[in-house]
Amino acid sequence: MAILSYMDVGDLTETERLVWDAFAVGERIDLAARPDRRVRAEVLRALALGARPAEPGCLPALRIAGAVVTGSLRLAYADVSVPITICDSQVGEPILIYGARLRRLTLSGSDLAGVEAQGVVVESGIDLTGAVSTGPITLTGARVDGVLLLDGARLSGGPVALDATHLTVSRSILARKGFECHGEIRLGGAEIAGSVRFDGAFLDNPGEWAIQAQGLRVGAVLDFSGGARVAGGIRLSNAVVASVLTLRGTVLTEPRRGESLDLRNLAAAEAIMQYGAPVPGRVDLRYARIGLLRDDPSSWPVEISLDGFGYEMIAGSARVTDRLRWLRLDPGGYRPQIYARLAAVYRAAGRDDDARVVRLAGERRLRESLPRTGRLWGWLQDLTVGYGYRPRRAGAWLVALLGLGWAVFAAVPPRAAEASKAPEFHAVAYAADLLLPVVDLGQQSAYLPRGWTAWIAYLLIGAGLLFATTAATGIARRLRRD
Template sequence: MLSYDELTSPERALWDAFPQGRRVDLRTGVPADDRVAEGGRWGPGRTVRAGVIVALLLGANAAQPGAVAGLRLAGARLTGCLDLAGAQVAHALWLEDCWFEESVDLLGASTRTLVITGSRVPGLEACSAAVEGTLDLRRSVVTRLASSPFNQVGTALSLSDARVTGGLLLDGAEISAPGGWAVAAGGLIMEGGLTCRGGFVAQGEVRLPGAQLPGGLFMRGARLLSPGPTGVALALDNAVGSTLDFSGGFVANGTVRLRGARVSDNLTFEGAVLNGPRDGRGPSLAAPLMQAADVDLTLARPPSGTVDLRGAQVSSLHDGEHSWPDVVELDGFVYGSVKVDEAGERREALGRRGSVAHRVAWIRRSPGYSPQPYEQLASWYRKAGHDDDARRVLLARQRHRRRTLPRAARVWGHLLDATVGYGYRPWLAGVWLLALTSLGTLAFGTQSPDPVKQGEGAPFQPLVYTLDLLIPIGGLGQRTAWYWPDGGLQWLAYLLIAFGWVLTTAVVAGVTRVLQKN
């Protein structure tokens, strides 16, 4: 137990100020002397033992009636470990522009508002902690913790399974654990927002799997510069949040992983840069099975790695010219609408020249063949009342599928495509019929055939005779009544009969396929 006589001058000032919650400021006012990075050189006049702070927070100097006790300290060099593991802390703690010799341990602690701003901290362990208020680390530099049973990877800021009733403020902070985890906050429960803006930098993986973020995650302009050993810059697997904001120059040098994440409002990457892992072996954005209301993927430049949206569901997708890399995983991706910027406004990507070709090319970026992306796109066009565009998409699906078939099936596919457009262009059959009818009428009109039976049958009509050859069902009486002694015209007649059967079969097959699929 500390006695007052054992305290140094700055410690006594802190001790006396605590009951009234007054701030003790040990800064000199000279910028060169107050640089926190040089705090290790500060002398005894600015040095406070961490044990004194622990003693005060745990009730060593009782509050006075009519005052709210609190510990407020600025510009101090803190020696020893600030060890509050498992403690029940009933007072708020404000530390500003302080230099910590050792880490802060809040493992399993229950505290009030905790503010450590503009400081240099060699690691903060707050696994399973409960903060009744705000956890504020703005402008602080937090470096890697030493290895422990709870921190074997190498973590700078540990908030796994912690609960914060207010906000978690990391604006302007630098969290550094190269090759490890800059932030480990799996299972974090936030009642307020989590902000990482104003120049936030992370060296190492930022992990928030299973986090509950009803107040949202705001990383506008943040830079995740050094991914973890898995190549992941940010992991939000199965996280739940209202808003995820990665806009305004957000940079991720590694995978942004949102597997199974649920976003009730907006997910935005407007103006972001998704570089992906340096070795190019991982995706830039991995969001399979994600659910979100509105997704904005108007990036500053195309992602360097794959974008994986397999099984994701979004109400509205907003994309642009830099949204998609060379490879996009879209199998199972479901969306209610697709929007683009036109004349400064966000509008449905419909009716634009080349729109269908652009969207089909987007789907073709997926490796292999899958029918679902085509069917999803066609469904969107139908709901918007663009049935012709929907048919173009489904025709593109058949042409893509044809590449995966055996040679014989590919030949039949080409025939269906040329004759009726797989049933999505039935008017092609009319074009073929008109062309063949004109050919036969002109050819057979050059000379008269011989009757099968003299004096019987209707007079020869080149047009009717040609139609009788092309129509395989029924008969008009011309084909059975006349024949050609000339071999060339007889072979033309045989060819028209064959074309008639092929054309009829293609029409039936194409229309049947369309009716069955749609």
């Protein structure tokens, strides 16, 4: 395409001549009220590349509004030294600026057929506020020194509506205030120094990933709050969020193959997972690392993969019984780490009783997966000493059995094995001697039970051996783990 020069002014339409002259003084010109709003893309290209010199003492700039741009605006690999503003206009063909260097690009309020901007460098931000694009916006490998503004924009450019893979932004991405995207957003490997905000947005790609952002790095907040609606899944595996990942009030529907959130290996200082409605699909938190977790039992998903999930603190309305239900939402069955992590968090918060409840629940969950003999042994440990986490239960059993033996042998005293050598008989000491295998009070060896009381003696001896073994096992477990 030939570049218009100063000598080509005679070929310009009246409308194009207005744009041509306004450029030289950096004036914004609004064509909305003109009968002829058409401006050829080649004219805009010529201006952007310096075909019209600036008026003395003025800074040139391409600033138009209300235009109908015909043809394809091609600035690929160009070095454009003036800001480009095409507002509230109709651009019928994709804007091609891949590999270019621009001062600033503003397309706010315009109807676009797409923007191909792979590898572009923009020194002072991109503004797509309120823009409507029926073609894909491609920012793969681009660098934006400033803010990428998408507030109120509507994108519907095919299966991938916005491809910002490996995008670098020195400030923030703002896609709020009614932002809509019909199709996938890709932010994989992108580095955003500030925040990424989709609060109040509508992300629509049902049954597929609404956002794919593996390896995304966000220097501040990653925000899906404010009643944001997501039809499809959000994929944030291996992402790093320096501050807060918030899904407060977010409504997730139509997950991808049953998965609403992929947060594997995510790292965030805080995660707010208080959704606006119960999540219909699985949330994958495997090996994610969160400083503070805030959630709400009323909106927990049907499945949560928790294997290797690490968090330092938890907040919210969930009680320990809710948390045990939360752990059971893991489809992988019993995992010792997830019980140990929750117990450690409770213990660090000074909630030792809750920590013991979690530990005990973990032992009971483990028992469910054991063979019959293992389940029986576990049941006996639970019944007698609560796997070492219920010491009062052990004391209650001891007192009850001791009381039983005392009553029986006080009523039916045993006979002396050797009357001349036998010490004075004491029913309670005799019962204790039978019950406690590590204690020798000289009563058991000196007296022999009579008739049916022998069965009580055998019961106390067996119970004592069982109690001692389970108590030792449980106490050792508790000392080892806690």
